[in-house]
Amino acid sequence: MAKVAIVMGSTSDWPTMQQAAKMLKSFGVEFEAKVVSAHRTPNLLVEFAEAAADEGFSAIIAGAGGAAHLPGMIAAHTHLPVFGCPVKSKALNGLDSLLSIVQMPKGVAVGTLAIGEAGAANAGLLAAQVVALQEERVRDAVIAFRQQQTETVLASSNSLEL
Ligand code: RP5
Numbered sequence: 811m812a813k814v815a816i817v818m819g820s821t822s823d824w825p826t827m828q829q830a831a832k833m834l835k836s837f838g839v840e841f842e843a844k845v846v847s848a849h850r851t852p853n854l855l856v857e858f859a860e861a862a863a864d865e866g867f868s869a870i871i872a873g874a875g876g877a878a879h880l881p882g883m884i885a886a887h888t889h890l891p892v893f894g895c896p897v898k899s900k901a902l903n904g905l906d907s908l909l910s911i912v913q914m915p916k917g918v919a920v921g922t923l924a925i926g927e928a929g930a931a932n933a934g935l936l937a938a939q940v941v942a943l944q945e946e947r948v949r950d951a952v953i954a955f956r957q958q959q960t961e962t963v964l965a966s967s968n969s970l971e972l
Contacts, residue, residue, distance in 0.1 A: 812868040812941045812948075813840040814934075817858065817884065819847045819874035823897045827873040829927045830895065833934025837951040839941050842867075848879040855880070859887030868944070869937040872920075873930060875899040878910040881920045891940060893933040894920040 814834055818827045827843070834841045846855050862870055862884075870888065872881035873895035881894030896907035904925035912922040921936065923929030935952070942949035 811840055812944055813842065813866055814937045814941065815858075815862055815865075815867045815870045816841055816843040817846040817870065817872050817880065818843075818897070819845070819849075819878070819880050821845055823873050823875060826897045826927055826930050827871070827895065829930040830871050830873070830934035830937070833931050834938055837938040837941075837948050837955070839938050839948055846872075846880065846884075848874070848883045849877075855883055856887055859884045862888050863890055869893065869940045871895060871930075871933045871937055873897050873933075874911070875904065875907045876901070876910075878907040881911050881922075882914055882918065885914070885918050885920050892920050893936055894922045895930045895933050896922070896925045898926050 816827055816830050818824065831841060831843055846858050848855055867890060869891045870884055871893045872884050874880035875897035876899045878896060881892050885892040894911040896904050896911050898904035899906055908925050911920060914920050923933045938948055938952055942952050
């Protein structure tokens with residue numbers, strides 16, 4: 811069964827990154843979550859990223875805040891798709907995280923999501939869509955989720971009153 815890795819620079823990123831985990835769980839996608847810091851555990855980063863494909867991961871979600879090198883450094887050590895999540899920082903509200911992740915030079919790709927929880931949730935959704943290419947069960951769950959979401963929005967607009 812395909813699985814997804816969720817890595818983050820610090821345990822302080824977990825409140826944000828657990829949105830990705832919740833999304834994957836809702837689709838029945840197996841995942842592993844762990845702290846891997848580009849700055850504080852650089853050797854673990856290389857070890858993890860180099861082994862990720864052989865470990866059976868289909869995609870990697872990487873979240874970090876501030877000078878957020880983690881997604882780019884992981885992408886440099888694997889051919890797996892990497893989805894980068896900018897975590898809101900205290901000093902600059904995540905704009906620093908976003909710019910650190912999004913401006914990858916040509917040749918090494920990181921798919922960058924929105925700052926904060928919405929981005930992390932969408933990273934989970936994107937990773938599930940990657941898994942859905944191989945697993946019909948997950949594809950059906952993603953389609954059902956999208957249909958349900960559309961129906962909820964359509965129904966909510968019926969309740970608008972002056
Ligand atoms: C980054 O530094 C982490 O991704 C986190 O967003 C930020 C702050 O980390 P802590 O000081 O809270 O551990 O590496």
